Amino acid sequence: MDFTLKIWRQEHARAKGKFVTFQVKNISPDCSFLEMLDILNEELVDKIQLPVSFDHDCREGICGMCSLYINGHPHGWDDGVTACQLHMRKFKDGETIVVEPWRSKAFPVIRDLMVDRSALDTIIQEGGYVSVNTGQAPDANAVLVSKEAADLAMDAAACIGCGACVAACKNASAMLFIAAKVSQLALLPQGRIEAKDRVRRMVRKMDELGFGNCTNTYACEAECPKKISRTHIARLNREFMCAKLIAENTL
Amino acid sequence: MALAGLFLILFLLVHLTINLFLLRDDQGAWFNAAAHFMGTNYLVRIFEYILFGGFLIHILMGIILQLKNWMSRPVRYHISNKSTTPFLSKYMIYTGGIVFIFLVIHFINFYFIRLGFIDTVHMENGHPNFYLVAKELFSLPLYTLLYLVLMVGLGFHLYHAFNSAFQTLGLSHTTYTPVIERAGLIYSIIVPLGFSIIPLYFWLII
Numbered sequence: 001m002d003f004t005l006k007i008w009r010q011e012h013a014r015a016k017g018k019f020v021t022f023q024v025k026n027i028s029p030d031c032s033f034l035e036m037l038d039i040l041n042e043e044l045v046d047k048i049q050l051p052v053s054f055d056h057d058c059r060e061g062i063c064g065m066c067s068l069y070i071n072g073h074p075h076g077w078d079d080g081v082t083a084c085q086l087h088m089r090k091f092k093d094g095e096t097i098v099v100e101p102w103r104s105k106a107f108p109v110i111r112d113l114m115v116d117r118s119a120l121d122t123i124i125q126e127g128g129y130v131s132v133n134t135g136q137a138p139d140a141n142a143v144l145v146s147k148e149a150a151d152l153a154m155d156a157a158a159c160i161g162c163g164a165c166v167a168a169c170k171n172a173s174a175m176l177f178i179a180a181k182v183s184q185l186a187l188l189p190q191g192r193i194e195a196k197d198r199v200r201r202m203v204r205k206m207d208e209l210g211f212g213n214c215t216n217t218y219a220c221e222a223e224c225p226k227k228i229s230r231t232h233i234a235r236l237n238r239e240f241m242c243a244k245l246i247a248e249n250t251l
Numbered sequence: 252m253a254l255a256g257l258f259l260i261l262f263l264l265v266h267l268t269i270n271l272f273l274l275r276d277d278q279g280a281w282f283n284a285a286a287h288f289m290g291t292n293y294l295v296r297i298f299e300y301i302l303f304g305g306f307l308i309h310i311l312m313g314i315i316l317q318l319k320n321w322m323s324r325p326v327r328y329h330i331s332n333k334s335t336t337p338f339l340s341k342y343m344i345y346t347g348g349i350v351f352i353f354l355v356i357h358f359i360n361f362y363f364i365r366l367g368f369i370d371t372v373h374m375e376n377g378h379p380n381f382y383l384v385a386k387e388l389f390s391l392p393l394y395t396l397l398y399l400v401l402m403v404g405l406g407f408h409l410y411h412a413f414n415s416a417f418q419t420l421g422l423s424h425t426t427y428t429p430v431i432e433r434a435g436l437i438y439s440i441i442v443p444l445g446f447s448i449i450p451l452y453f454w455l456i457i
């Protein structure tokens with residue numbers, strides 16, 4: 001398969017970027033999108049040109065590193081997959097593909113298609129954890145968890161923190177990301193203890209870091225490679241409102 | 252935002268009920284009585300301030316929210332987002348703008364008369380006869396047409412607003428959410444339609 005690629009190139013965070021057009025030929029339909037970019041980069045290196053920078057790690061849809069905005073969709077138009085799992089057979093032969101970096105005030109471009117997503121880590125540091133003292137592993141049945149809660153928490157825990165929700169949202173809001181983290185922990189007894197503080201701090205941090213607000217457009221849900229549901233955002237809102245009604249540092 | 256919105260949604264129902272009195276074949280007796288009651292009753296007057304507060308909070312918060320949201324993406328995408336989303340949800344600030352235009356016109360035509368800022372020829376025992384004011388306005392085809400267009404905008408705004416408010420308040424439920432969604436659709440059709448029947452009645456029938 002042959003493709004025309006229009007790729008965003010930007011030397012560094014403060015440089016002025018522009019789209020550069022490349023042609024790639026004889027691409028196997030079984031190539032993943034990232035493998036196709038690897039082929040392009042090898043050709044560029046052969047021609048002693050700078051390869052296109054893009055983030056990747058596991059290449060099996062579990063690490064959340066790949067982050068490409070392909071033809072108007074984060075991770076491309078295919079349902080429930082990350083860019084590393086998107087195959088070239090999903091495109092038409094000869095198609096022009098426009099590749100852009102995630103765009104958000106909170107995700108500055110580092111180079112080409114690579115953006116700095118440490119804002120998401122900063123939010124996690126605000127409360128996306130459970131404080132435990134180290135010691136013996138507790139008995140599995142010491143804390144009871146209902147099947148429903150365990151399943152829902154598991155669905156929320158599927159979030160790989162790639163930031164596609166932010167990239168898709170017309171407001172560049174990280175609500176689905178935070179909702180997944182808050183939900184996952186709020187649904188389990190171990191996470192309930194710090195639930196109120198967690199939701200307050202994570203939402204406050206999100207605002208501080210320049211993410212937008214949720215206006216219930218649900219582009220996040222449509223583009224999430226892990227299919228995190230908007231119902232988690234409703235749970236986040238619920239948790240947030242209850243937490244706000246109670247003064248800080250009180251039970 | 253959501254609470255103020257839901258409050259305004261409730262208010263629209265009260266307003267529509269009173270407006271529908273205009274359709275009674277009594278030369279506006281019921282409607283004027285209701286308008287008189289609304290204009291003089293102390294409880295209603297207090298409620299009026301709460302209502303303005305609701306409008307103010309909703310409008311100001313809406314604008315601030317939108318500005319912040321626009322600023323959250325300083326560099327736009329070359330290819331705008333193609334995600335499948337509820338269409339109207341992306342244009343709330345614009346449909347809200349339409350509702351605001353309507354509000355301004357509405358204030359000039361009715362509320363300012365009640366406050367005495369604007370004179371009207373339709374006075375009766377020292378009180379404005381709003382039935383005649385409405386009748387006169389709706390006899391103008393251009394005004395009626397504008398009213399109808401603005402009502403469509405209101406319907407668009409309400410359609411997303413209704414469901415969205417519940418989601419923002421964290422009310423999401425496997426059984427009730429589909430019911431709320433259906434209720435939102437019905438509400439956003441019935442209310443603007445109800446308001447639209449009145450000018451059409453005056454324009455075409457009377």
Ligand code: FES
Pocket residue numbers: 055056057058059060061062063064065066082083084085
């Ligand atoms: S590279 Fe790990 S999810 Fe795509």
